Every structure is written in C-alpha cells, then in structure tokens.
Amino acid sequence: MRAASSRGLGVRLVLAFSLIAMLCALAIAYYVTQARQQVGADYTALVTDVVRAQQDPAAMRLTLDSLIDRPDRIHLEQLNDLLWRIPRRIEGIRLQLRRSELAPASYDELLDELAQVESRLPALEAAIDAAAEEGLDARGGEAILALGLDIEEGLAWAYSELNELLHRASAEQRQLMERLALAVAVLLLLLLVAIAAVMRMLFHLHRQRETMRLQSRTDDLTSLGNRRWLREAAGEAFERRRRHGSPLSLMLLDLDHFKRINDAYGHPIGDAVLVAFARILERQVRRVDRVARMGGEEFAILMPDSDLAGAEALAERILRATRAMPLPGPAAEHRLTVSIGVVEAEEERSFDRLYSRADQLLYRAKADGRDRAVAGHAAPSPAGGGVAVHQDAGVAQHACDGESRR
Numbered sequence: 001m002r003a004a005s006s007r008g009l010g011v012r013l014v015l016a017f018s019l020i021a022m023l024c025a026l027a028i029a030y031y032v033t034q035a036r037q038q039v040g041a042d043y044t045a046l047v048t049d050v051v052r053a054q055q056d057p058a059a060m061r062l063t064l065d066s067l068i069d070r071p072d073r074i075h076l077e078q079l080n081d082l083l084w085r086i087p088r089r090i091e092g093i094r095l096q097l098r099r100s101e102l103a104p105a106s107y108d109e110l111l112d113e114l115a116q117v118e119s120r121l122p123a124l125e126a127a128i129d130a131a132a133e134e135g136l137d138a139r140g141g142e143a144i145l146a147l148g149l150d151i152e153e154g155l156a157w158a159y160s161e162l163n164e165l166l167h168r169a170s171a172e173q174r175q176l177m178e179r180l181a182l183a184v185a186v187l188l189l190l191l192l193v194a195i196a197a198v199m200r201m202l203f204h205l206h207r208q209r210e211t212m213r214l215q216s217r218t219d220d221l222t223s224l225g226n227r228r229w230l231r232e233a234a235g236e237a238f239e240r241r242r243r244h245g246s247p248l249s250l251m252l253l254d255l256d257h258f259k260r261i262n263d264a265y266g267h268p269i270g271d272a273v274l275v276a277f278a279r280i281l282e283r284q285v286r287r288v289d290r291v292a293r294m295g296g297e298e299f300a301i302l303m304p305d306s307d308l309a310g311a312e313a314l315a316e317r318i319l320r321a322t323r324a325m326p327l328p329g330p331a332a333e334h335r336l337t338v339s340i341g342v343v344e345a346e347e348e349r350s351f352d353r354l355y356s357r358a359d360q361l362l363y364r365a366k367a368d369g370r371d372r373a374v375a376g377h378a379a380p381s382p383a384g385g386g387v388a389v390h391q392d393a394g395v396a397q398h399a400c401d402g403e404s405r406r
C-alpha cells in the first residue's frame with residue numbers, strides 16, 4: 001500500500017520535473033536563437049550599406065584617374081552620377097546610425113567628416129558643370145581633380161572607420177549576448193536544481209509520512225497490522241459488502257494459556273511464539289484476508305468475500321496448524337493451542353458490532369474448554385445473560401478433539 005502511493009507520487013514528481021525541464025530547455029534554445037539572430041540582423045544591414053558605400057570613393061578615384069588620362073565627357077557624366085549617389089548614401093547611413101544602439105559619441109566624428117564631404121560636393125558639381133559647358137581645360141581639370149581627391153579621401157576614411165566601428169560593436173554585442181545567454185542558462189539551471197531539490201524534499205516528506213502512517217498501523221513485534229489497521233480494512237470491506245452484497249466474515253483468535261509459556265520460558269520465548277503464530281496465520285489465509293494482532297495474545301482475521309462455511313474451514317486449518325506448530329528453543333516440547341470465535345456479518349454495519357459478536361463466540365470457545373472454534377450467530381440471549389450459538393459440525397468435532405487431547 002505504501003510502496004504504491006509513494007511510487008504514484010514519485011511518478012507524478014518525475015513527470016512534473018521533466019515537463020519543467022523541457023520548458024526550460026525550450027526557453028533557453030528560443031532565447032539563444034533569438035538573441036543571435038537579433039544581433040546579427042541589426043549590424044549586417046548597416047555593415048552591408050557601409051561596404052556598398054565604400055565603393056563610392058574607389059569609383060571616384062578611378063573616374064578621376066580616367067578623366068586626367070583622357071579628358072572625356074563620359075567621365076564627367078560618371079562623376080555627376082557619383083555626386084548624385086554620394087549624398088543619398090551618406091543620408092541612409094546617417095539615419096541607420098541614429099536608429100542603431102551605438103553610442104552617438106562613437107560615430108559623431110565620422111558623421112562630421114561625412115558632413116564636410118557633403119559640403120564639398122556643390123563645388124565639385126559646379127566645376128564639372130563648367131567643364132561640361134566650356135570644355136575641360138588644364139585648370140578646370142586640376143580643380144576637379146583636387147576637389148574630387150579631397151572628397152574621395154574624406155569618404156574613404158569615414159567609411160573605413162565606420163566599418164571598423166561596426167565590426168567592433170558587433171563583436172562586443174555578440175559577446176555580451178553570449179554572456180547574457182550563459183547567465184540565463186545558469187539561472188535556469190539553478191532554478192531546475194532548486195525545483196529538483198524541492199521535489200526531492202516533498203518526496204522524502206511523503207515517504208516519511210507514509211512510513212509513520214504505516215508504523216502507526218503495524219504491530220512492532222509480529223509486523224502484522226494492528227487494531228487500527230484492521231478497523232480501516234473493515235471499513236473498506238463493509239463498503240464493498242454494501243455495494244456488491246458479498247459476504248464478510250471475522251475470526252478472533254486467542255492463544256490458550258499463553259501466560260504459562262511466559263512464566264515457564266520467559267518473555268522473549270513468549271514473544272518468539274507470538275511471531276511464529278503470526279507466520280502460521282499468514283500462511284493459512286488467502287491474499288484478500290487481513291490478519292492483525294489486536295493486542296497481547298489475541299489476533300483477528302477479516303475475511304472479505306468469505307461466508308461462514310469458508311471461515312470455519314479456515315479456522316479448522318488454523319487449529320490443526322497451531323497444534324502442530326513447533327515452539328522455539330526450550331519451549332519445543334510445549335504444545336500450543338488456540339481458541340477461535342468465527343462470525344459472518346449479518347445486519348451490522350460496523351466493525352465494532354461484528355467484533356463484539358466474534359468476541360462472544362471466542363469467550364464461548366474458551367469457556368467450552370479451549371483449543372476449538374465456535375462459529376455462527378451469537379446474540380444476547382432472551383434471558384439477557386449468555387449467547388445463542390450455532391456451531392458448525394466440523395468445528396465442533398475439533399472442539400472434541402481438543403478436549404480429548406487434554
């Protein structure tokens with residue numbers, strides 16, 4: 001009974017713990033994935049734009065070189081295209097930087113440089129327009145080259161610094177997120193450990209309570225159930241009888257002249273006899289029967305699904321087994337006998353009333369000479385003194401056997 005309920009709680013605790021552990025594992029996995037994706041996505045977009053923008057100074061340098069080598073209208077147009085594209089790129093990067101998590105102090109200088117580049121663009125644009133209208137002479141070419149190189153240099157420096165800043169920030173943020181993820185994982189792990197400890201404690205408490213409950217229902221000497229345990233078992237048996245109408249019998253057993261064993265061989269031998277008798281009873285009964293020590297040298301057997309005839313048959317076997325029972329140590333020569341009262345539940349609905357009837361029959365068995373079972377119906381006699389007893393023939397025969405052995 002104890003093992004089953006402890007196992008039930010154990011299974012429930014393990015299931016609950018597994019569920020919590022699974023949820024924690026899912027939460028960690030989700031958090032780490034999200035954190036990584038988030039960081040990567042933010043800087044990837046900005047870095048991509050910066051890398052694209054870095055092509056502008058390179059293109060500017062190339063176009064200027066081509067223009068100097070071979071002054072041609074097409075190079076002027078290419079420069080014009082660049083002048084149209086550069087401010088848009090700068091504006092896009094400026095917006096993204098301001099929206100980013102980067103500290104403004106880390107990129108303000110770079111934005112200043114880009115602003116200066118932007119401020120130089122109209123001059124270059126004017127020089128290109130002039131060259132386009134009036135033709136490119138040596139002075140115009142030098143002016144375009146000087147202005148263009150200035151812009152190219154500013155852009156190249158600003159974008160390269162920006163690129164480095166983004167890589168550094170990205171690496172730092174990734175590291176930070178990894179540390180955060182680790183911290184969360186450790187916290188969750190600690191939480192799991194705490195939950196496991198609480199569950200373990202609950203499980204132990206439950207087992208302890210079960211053990212105490214069991215101890216309070218167990219007879220220390222024989223390890224049989226005690227009176228309280230039998231009363232509870234009887235409650236269930238009466239309930240089953242009420243629901244299914246199945247028979248229910250009770251047998252009370254009291255060892256005969258047990259005091260003599262104690263007096264002759266000492267209390268420890270008396271204890272050993274009680275234990276040996278308990279084992280005899282356990283061997284004789286069915287699995288559904290409930291054997292208890294009611295106290296002293298008195299025992300009881302509750303027999304669910306057993307009518308009076310079945311109970312008498314069991315009493316008969318017990319009488320025989322008790323007589324044949326070898327007693328321990330110095331008491332080996334001594335023969336033990338037992339007196340038994342057997343009843344089947346009738347109108348009564350409580351254990352106490354059933355017990356009281358069985359006790360009356362046990363009393364009769366003792367009074368009639370011991371080493372016998374008296375079974376049947378016992379009720380206060382009309383005169384109010386004794387008990388009315390129906391005896392089964394077989395059991396009555398044993399009573400005679402018992403008498404003849406004296």
Ligand SMILES: Nc1nc2c(ncn2[C@@H]2O[C@H](COP(=O)(O)OP(=O)(O)OP(=O)(O)O)[C@@H](O)[C@H]2O)c(=O)[nH]1
Pocket residue numbers: 221254255256257258259260262266267268269270271274295296297366370
């Ligand atoms: N060794 C031992 N003796 C016990 C225990 N509990 C009760 N007894 C003894 O059992 C004896 C019961 O004596 P009685 O009530 O006179 O009954 P009896 O000698 O069996 O005589 P009848 O019942 O009339 O046949 C007493 O000596 C108690 O001390 C126990 O746990 N161990």
